[in-house]
Amino acid sequence: MLTTANLPGEVTIWEVGPxxxxxxxKTVIDLGTKLEFLDRLAGAGLRTIEATSFVHPRWVPQLADAADLLAKLERRAGVRYPVLVPNERGLERALAAGVESIAIFASATETFARRNLNRSLDEQFAMFDPVVRRARDEGLEVRAYLSMCFGDPWEGKVPVAQVVRAGKRLLDMGCFQLSLGDTIGVATAGQVEELITAFDSVGALAVHFHDTYGQALANTLAALHCGVSTVDSSAGGLGGCPFAGSATGNLATEDLVWLLDGLGIQHGADLPALVETSVWMAEKLGKPSASRVVTALAAPPR
Structure with missing residues (x-):
């Protein structure tokens, strides 16, 4: 029998839509629209909103305006705006922009490390170590993303022990949180439970699910039952991965909020405001929202 007794009383939504x-x-989003998107999300009660990335513009052209965006961003009190950095050069740009929180992104598999970072599985840690040390010396908090935790399009199912080893190396480096990524959306609830319980402590873990096989909400519920209390999501289900072609959209923030509301878990987000924001962004992108909750709540009454 499913019980809510062991669920967290509150969940931090780590919004990754921007x-x-x-x-x-593929549709180029102008700077003004991105700034309004960030402000709308903050206005909807989200308190952690990943704003942009300092990855080289050649690899992610959509985010080439990172420095301009942060310079013009009107930060709301009580909201943190982390940014993704790939290396020391990215960190320098982030520091110059005055950020207070960064994230690094590593791989749990050899193939994806080489394709995404041009490093081996072991070499990536040597690249990240000075980034984490310098960031912490500068007073920044550092989060770590770990990709391909459940399956890799080139290597198949990823051994749990391999993921745990990689994750612990990132935590031992000084990252305050480790986000376990189902980058291509192949995980099932049983796999989620197996991986999370393989770690010594759940307190530093977050989850990041893609919905390729429609399992993101089921996987989130499994993670919550394991004690995880930080969940990554994207307004309207936006997203994918430019370096993994089979990856589809992220868990939709609105779908997550609907689940949390049903479970009586606090989260601080305003669902109608989120839906309105995602409908607005869908219009900007010229395509419907991938979120089932947005589709349902935004539908005209019959």
Whole structure:
């Protein structure tokens, strides 16, 4: 029998729409629209919104305006705006922009590390170590993303022990949180439970699910039952991965909020405001929202 007794009382929604959501969109989004998107999300009660990325513009052209965006961003009190950085050069740009929180992104598999970072599985840690040390010396908090935690399009199912080893190396480096990524959306609830319980402590873990096989909400519920209390999501289900062609959209923030509301879990977000924001962004992108909740709540009454 499913019980809510062991669920967290509150969940932190780590909104990734402006970064992970937009990075794979072919429609070029102008700076003003991105700034309004960020402000709308903050106005909807989200308190952690990943704003952009300092990855080289050649690899992610959509986010080439990162420095301009941060210079013009009107930060709301109580809202943090982390940015993604790939290396020391990215960190320098982030520091110059005055950020207070960064994220790095590593791989749990050899093939994706080489394709995404041009490093081996082991070499990536040597690249990230000085980034984390310098960021922490500068007073920044550092989050780590770990990609391909459940499946890799080139290597298949990823061994749990391999993911745990990679994740622990990132935490031991000084990252305050590790986000376990189902980059291509192949995980199932049983796999989620197996991986999370393989870590010594759940407190530093977050989850990042893609919905390729329609399992993102089921996987989120499994993670919540394991004690995870930070969940990544993207307004309207925007997103994918430019370096993994089979990856589809992220777990939609609105779908997550609907689930949390049903479970009586606090989150701080305003669902109608989120839906309105995602309908607005869908119009800007010229395509319907991938979120089932947005589709349902935005539909005209019959």
């Amino acid at each position: 970064r992970d959501g937009l990075q794979n969109e």
